[in-house]
Amino acid sequence: MAEQQSIDFYFDFSSPYGYIASERIEALAAARGRQVHWHPLLLGVVFQTTGGAPLVNVPLKGQYHEHDFARSARLHGVAFHRPSRFPVSGVAATRLFYWVASHSPRLAVPLAQALYRAFFIYDVDIADPDQALQVLEGLRPSLPALFDQTSPAGPLSLDAARAGIGSAEIKQRARSETEAAMARGVFGSPFFLVDGEAFWGLDRLDQAARWMQQPW
């Protein structure tokens, strides 16, 4: 079987525009016969290279974006509630994602979606490792098979996940995934790579979808 064509989706867990994109990208890609590769990254690490700063901390720009988050969510038909603490660090969520990806790969995307929804709809502080772990646990009733599946490390337990995200290996993984993204030219969230073509920002999701069908 030929390898399925894909789209690479980069995002930071504290990014509202990344969240909105995450709610739309699977359907957009599926409609074009593409598979989505999800890549959470640490925008704080990227900002050390680009000199960027969280949007809401920038004079004038911050006020614009605070208004635009909800407006963009309405435009895309996505539920959105501005978290009471925002922005937060995406480090705990990113580490948890990569630990789950290495332990139970098929759980990784449902986990990313659940973390985003927990933060941007239900005001769960996913920067807190315990709350992030509870989001993972919340998937168990609906996806029991993915928790019980045979893994060299055994069934997925919360204790194993907690130990995993504290491990030097996973800490390094979150950082090296971010560096790998930057090596591919990624510097924001959301960011899409389609056949080597880069698209930055939620506003470019439709352009990325168009490029999948017909580059211009």
Add this chain to the structure above:
Amino acid sequence: MAEQQSIDFYFDFSSPYGYIASERIEALAAARGRQVHWHPLLLGVVFQTTGGAPLVNVPLKGQYHEHDFARSARLHGVAFHRPSRFPVSGVAATRLFYWVASHSPRLAVPLAQALYRAFFIYDVDIADPDQALQVLEGLRPSLPALFDQTSPAGPLSLDAARAGIGSAEIKQRARSETEAAMARGVFGSPFFLVDGEAFWGLDRLDQAARWMQQPW
């Protein structure tokens, strides 16, 4: 007669995305019964407040945008040639715009369009006051009536324009227009204000057009 509804269009003369927007905005607004108010501004002055920097000078981001300028122009069906010297200061062009706007108001928009095209298609260095003045002069054969129209200051001459852009009054005007824009929340190029609603970036031109018809 009721006042015609309008859209405020803010831009920097060195901004490729502002140029692309300038080629589309009149038709988009006219189709919705709106008049466009053109507001060139000095992004360099804005950056003193926002801590921003010219896109192409930012690591990673610069490379992305250098590629994206031409791609965006193709997407919008607009002619584009990357100027050999870029970015440049928009100060001379902005001062000339406001001097012409005060002397021969109906010439101001054709001048803005001609300056943008000179820079982004024909590689004319509009940061050079003499070259900017030649762009103005280039409009005379096709728009003689606008040069000859009665003005308290008499017909429009190149010498008067040269003196005008060197005057303290016009220098202050370019700066105060930028400050007035910032007071309305404007911080980038292009930037659109529709009935008090702000849209930043070429990617938002279609959203601004949608908002003119039906806010969401």
